[in-house]
Amino acid sequence: NAGVTQTPKFQVLKTGQSMTLQCAQDMNHNSMYWYRQDPGMGLRLIYYSASEGTTDKGEVPNGYNVSRLNKREFSLRLESAAPSQTSVYFCASSFQGNTIYFGEGSWLTVV
């Protein structure tokens, strides 16, 4: 039981490049989330998926797209990366919007 697994763990991008962060959970949760954490700050919600087939914007959705591929997987895409998107990204999941469990994070640097 791995919980929430994110890939890649580290990535460096050039401004304007695109990339996708992958996330999978094996807890049979129906809700999944993507957060970002900037240095010295708390986590902020980018997008969430309450259930398979639905996605909704969080606090800071601009510059991102998401795909709920199936019940297990929820990906986050940066179409044209900007230095302001340098951050640590955390995927998370929960059952019915209850207790949220987090992955270990993906460190993204945009130069």
Added chain:
Amino acid sequence: DAKTTQPPSMDCAEGRAANLPCNHSTISGNEYVYWYRQIHSQGPQYIIHGLKNNETNEMASLIITEDRKSSTLILPHATLRDTAVYYCIVRALGNAGNMLTFGGGTRLMVKP
């Protein structure tokens, strides 16, 4: 606006109990008190949550005042590995859209 208030930092001697306070005077009747911790930029780790009764699990105890306006997280025998930032969060359940809003948290330093 932050819905919780925590001291920015605390120290605790190894082996002693760590008592981390949190004020949440505007908590709504359907909101739970949640505690997470984050160890050096790892993913936030769920610790415990409660509505109005005191709760205990293998990691910690949660004491919620009768008026629910404040709570205390207790780590009964703190170890060096408990050094982390601890977040107190209030959140209603049952809806994935209910925000998990992280404030500044309390940086707990466990010292030998």
